[in-house]
Amino acid sequence: MHTQKILLVEDEQAIADTLIYALGSEGFAVRHVLLGRDALPAHGESPFDLIILDVGLPDTTGFEVLKQLRAHRDGRDVPVIFLSARAEEIDRILGLELGADDYVTKPFSPREVAARVRAILRRDARFRRTDTPSNEVWQHDPEALRISFHGQPLDLTRYEYSLLALLLSKPGCVFTREQIMARVWANAPDTADRSIDTHIKTLRAKLRAIEQSSEPIVTHRGTGYALEQPPV
Numbered sequence: 001m002h003t004q005k006i007l008l009v010e011d012e013q014a015i016a017d018t019l020i021y022a023l024g025s026e027g028f029a030v031r032h033v034l035l036g037r038d039a040l041p042a043h044g045e046s047p048f049d050l051i052i053l054d055v056g057l058p059d060t061t062g063f064e065v066l067k068q069l070r071a072h073r074d075g076r077d078v079p080v081i082f083l084s085a086r087a088e089e090i091d092r093i094l095g096l097e098l099g100a101d102d103y104v105t106k107p108f109s110p111r112e113v114a115a116r117v118r119a120i121l122r123r124d125a126r127f128r129r130t131d132t133p134s135n136e137v138w139q140h141d142p143e144a145l146r147i148s149f150h151g152q153p154l155d156l157t158r159y160e161y162s163l164l165a166l167l168l169s170k171p172g173c174v175f176t177r178e179q180i181m182a183r184v185w186a187n188a189p190d191t192a193d194r195s196i197d198t199h200i201k202t203l204r205a206k207l208r209a210i211e212q213s214s215e216p217i218v219t220h221r222g223t224g225y226a227l228e229q230p231p232v
Contacts, residue, residue, distance in 0.1 A: 004121060007048040008032045009039045009065065010083065011058050015106075019052065022110035026118060036060040040068055043075055050117055055084035055095070066098050070157065077145050077158055079120045081113070096185075097195065099158050123186060137216070140168055152210050159184060160206075163199050167217065167227035176224040200225060 006028045010016040020030045033042055036057040043051065051069070055062035062082055069075035079101045084091060087105040095103045101120050104113055139148040147154050147164055156164065162184045166175060175183075177193050185195065204217055218226045 003027065003029050004049040005029045005031070005046070006117065007039065007042055007051045009034075009036060009051065009057065009062070010054045011035065011056075012054075015083075018110040019113060022114045023117065026114045028114075028117070034058075036062065036065040039065050040072065040075070043069070043078065044072075048078060050079045050081070050121060052081045052083060052113070052117070053100075055082055055086060055091070063094065063098060066095075066100060070099050077161070079158075081116060081120070083108070083113075093192070101158075119186075138168060140165065149207055149210050150214075154206055154210075156203075156206070157199075159195070160199055160203055163196070164203055167225065171227045174220050174224055174226040180224060196225075 004027075006023055008016055008019055008023075008030055010019070010032065011034045016032050020032060023030050031042060031048070033039060036053075036059050039051065039053070042048075053062040053065055057065070062084070066080055066082075069078070069080070080099070081102040081104060082095045082100050083104050083106065084095070085106045092103045092105075102116050104116065137150060139151070140146075142165070145161055147156065147161065147168070154160075154164075163180065166180065166183050177196055180196050181193055200217060200219075204215070207214060207216060216228050218228050220226060
């Protein structure tokens with residue numbers, strides 16, 4: 001059985017110790033680093049299943065680390081949970097819009113953080129098991145978290161991938177905004193539903209860059225979105 005590996009980037013040793021214990025008790029293998037500059041090399045050496053990232057680090061911010069992480073191929077899809085003493089709504093929104101999966105404010109329960117880690121990893125496993133039939137328009141490899149359109153791989157962010165994978169799971173089915181938020185942003189309850197529109201817009205642009213006349217994502221006003229059925 002695969003032991004899931006967690007990278008913890010936290011400069012306060014006392015907080016790190018409690019998280020290492022709580023995560024270890026849940027069966028996770030934890031590597032701890034103190035500085036943001038150590039996160040990318042550590043993930044590059046041996047990719048982690050999830051990263052817990054403190055926002056207020058001595059050498060940089062967690063936000064900057066996440067930007068760098070998402071710019072690298074190996075870090076594009078890894079789930080990230082932010083830890084922060086800053087509870088302002090704008091900070092939570094910024095963290096989630098940058099591509100984090102969750103945002104936990106201090107003080108927190110280490111057991112709750114461990115439960116959130118497990119919930120995110122379970123959600124990821126469900127997306128990897130999504131059975132999407134391939135055809136000449138779409139090809140979906142859930143194990144590699146890769147979707148191709150007309151034979152060309154799409155360069156997708158984490159949430160773009162999750163949103164498109166959901167639409168691909170049932171072509172022709174209209175997913176309401178509530179369903180999309182519940183499935184794609186399940187662990188980011190503070191995310192505004194306008195994020196759906198932003199991600200739909202970027203997805204459409206990436207699809208048009210491959211097939212200019214194609215508009216496979218259909219808007220159902222007042223309801224939600226659907227992916228048109230591929231031609232038979």
